[in-house]
Amino acid sequence: MADKRRESRRDEEREELDERVVDIKRVAKVIKGGRRFAFRTVVIVGDNKGRVGVGVGKARGVPDSIRKASERARRNMKKVALSGSTIPYEVTARYGGAKVLLKPASPGTGVIAGGSVRAVLEVVGVHDILTKSQGSPNLLNVAMATIKALEALRSPEELAAMRGLPVERVTPFWERRQKQDGIILEKEADNE
Numbered sequence: 436m437a438d439k440r441r442e443s444r445r446d447e448e449r450e451e452l453d454e455r456v457v458d459i460k461r462v463a464k465v466i467k468g469g470r471r472f473a474f475r476t477v478v479i480v481g482d483n484k485g486r487v488g489v490g491v492g493k494a495r496g497v498p499d500s501i502r503k504a505s506e507r508a509r510r511n512m513k514k515v516a517l518s519g520s521t522i523p524y525e526v527t528a529r530y531g532g533a534k535v536l537l538k539p540a541s542p543g544t545g546v547i548a549g550g551s552v553r554a555v556l557e558v559v560g561v562h563d564i565l566t567k568s569q570g571s572p573n574l575l576n577v578a579m580a581t582i583k584a585l586e587a588l589r590s591p592e593e594l595a596a597m598r599g600l601p602v603e604r605v606t607p608f609w610e611r612r613q614k615q616d617g618i619i620l621e622k623e624a625d626n627e
Contacts, residue, residue, distance in 0.1 A: 478504035481558025488512035520562035528584035532571030551578035
């Protein structure tokens with residue numbers, strides 16, 4: 436009975452996570468008798484609400500490598516500070532030879548990104564962002580650089596506490612404008 440409940444809970448957790456296979460590469464290990472081929476798979480997992488993880492799996496068969504990678508990605512999930520449907524501020528990160536620039540965008544812009552950067556941003560739940568991938572085009576390194584950039588982000592509340600400022604001073608300008616518009620609309624409604 437307890438096993439069935441545990442399995443159903445695991446199935447529910449699996450259903451709500453968004454999983455993307457970013458890269459499948461054939462790798463070779465040289466041994467005495469020649470080469471032994473395997474597959475290296477990169478999988479990105481996210482909940483579309485600010486959590487994301489990346490996993491790398493290697494196996495002789497593709498399905499096994501995908502399974503291993505998704506299990507590792509689920510174990511390595513980390514929380515990311517988002518600001519509505521975008522990120523709070525511009526950030527750049529490097530991983531290996533890859534360099535990724537992430538820039539917040541106004542609502543309605545969409546995800547302007549390609550390859551593994553797009554996969555990471557979509558599974559984390561970002562809907563409006565501008566990006567630029569520089570340096571190495573290696574999909575694994577680009578995905579890791581994107582995750583490193585997202586992990587470097589801090590929420591406006593954390594920034595305000597660190598700097599000793601009011602939260603209103605460090606919130607992104609588009610959120611300040613929305614709050615001001617909301618206040619103006621409320622005042623107009625009260626006057627009528």
